[in-house]
Amino acid sequence: MSVPYVVELRGVTKVYAGDVQALRGVDLTVAGGELLAIVGPSGSGKSTMLHMIGTLDRPTSGTVRIDGFDVAGLSDRELSALRGRSLGFVFQQFHLAPGVSALDNVAEGLLYTGTPRRERRERAAAALERVGLGHRLAHKPHQLSGGEQQRVAVARAVAGDPPLLLADEPTGNLDSAAGAEVLSVLRDLHAAGTTIAVITHDAEIAEWCPRRVRVRDGRIVDDAGNGADPPAGVPGRAGSTADAADQADGSADVPGRTGSAADVPGRAERAAADITGSRT
Numbered sequence: 001m002s003v004p005y006v007v008e009l010r011g012v013t014k015v016y017a018g019d020v021q022a023l024r025g026v027d028l029t030v031a032g033g034e035l036l037a038i039v040g041p042s043g044s045g046k047s048t049m050l051h052m053i054g055t056l057d058r059p060t061s062g063t064v065r066i067d068g069f070d071v072a073g074l075s076d077r078e079l080s081a082l083r084g085r086s087l088g089f090v091f092q093q094f095h096l097a098p099g100v101s102a103l104d105n106v107a108e109g110l111l112y113t114g115t116p117r118r119e120r121r122e123r124a125a126a127a128l129e130r131v132g133l134g135h136r137l138a139h140k141p142h143q144l145s146g147g148e149q150q151r152v153a154v155a156r157a158v159a160g161d162p163p164l165l166l167a168d169e170p171t172g173n174l175d176s177a178a179g180a181e182v183l184s185v186l187r188d189l190h191a192a193g194t195t196i197a198v199i200t201h202d203a204e205i206a207e208w209c210p211r212r213v214r215v216r217d218g219r220i221v222d223d224a225g226n227g228a229d230p231p232a233g234v235p236g237r238a239g240s241t242a243d244a245a246d247q248a249d250g251s252a253d254v255p256g257r258t259g260s261a262a263d264v265p266g267r268a269e270r271a272a273a274d275i276t277g278s279r280t
């Protein structure tokens with residue numbers, strides 16, 4: 001049975017202690033295969049929305065349906081299983097285990113899925129191959145560049161083939177060339193059918209995404225594009241050596257980014273790290 005939407009939020013509100021109304025009635029549907037940016041000023045509710053989509057927290061009211069499952073009807077254990085099967089998370093911080101190879105970092109992400117060890121390692125190697133790191137399986141994080149470390153984190157997020165990848169400021173800690181490497185990986189995953197939502201403060205990355213959802217004061221105030229068209233080029237790829245295919249195809253370029261906002265790690269980041277067995 002096919003699922004009509006990968007993400008379906010209906011009338012979602014979130015009120016935090018102290019009567020902080022972080023979300024004030026959000027309706028959002030994301031179809032399979034979309035690539036969308038969630039943008040908005042600091043404090044507008046983006047991370048809270050990511051919490052809802054990532055099933056890291058429950059709404060105060062409204063309905064959250066992820067990959068066809070109504071979150072309200074699931075126990076914490078079932079939610080955890082849903083996250084393991086349907087969601088991949090990438091954050092600004094890479095959250096890789098130090099002193100552990102890229103292969104083991106990625107394989108570890110599959111531990112909680114119940115996949116047998118040998119298959120975990122095979123899937124991890126395949127995921128690293130997908131992000132262009134097939135030649136770096138034995139490298140430990142300190143032996144990898146920032147862009148490579150983030151690609152390991154992306155490989156870990158997609159090794160279980162989740163239908164939905166949530167990326168919160170995935171290039172926020174990277175320079176423009178390394179950011180371009182990561183974006184080109186996201187573009188390839190999108191082209192292969194993964195649904196991707198990117199929270200970003202970076203206007204160029206937002207423009208690069210085929211759909212942009214703008215949040216302000218806990219509400220969606222703009223929703224442009226269909227999310228399905230392949231993005232052209234990769235922002236900030238000037239000087240990147242990782243994107244040879246993109247260089248060769250001559251597709252439209254976008255000028256280099258000028259440093260995206262780097263902020264403190266979000267709550268979702270910490271919560272998701274807990275879910276997968278905190279390595280921080």
Ligand SMILES: Nc1ncnc2c1ncn2[C@@H]1O[C@H](COP(=O)(O)OP(=O)(O)OP(=O)(O)O)[C@@H](O)[C@H]1O
Pocket residue numbers: 016017018020021022040041042043044045046047048049266
């Ligand atoms: N656990 C919490 N308890 C109380 N208030 C909270 C909590 N988490 C967030 N808020 C408040 O809810 C509102 C929305 O916060 P949220 O983190 O979702 O915004 P954001 O758009 O992600 O901001 P940023 O871009 O700075 O990360 C803000 O007013 C914030 O102070």
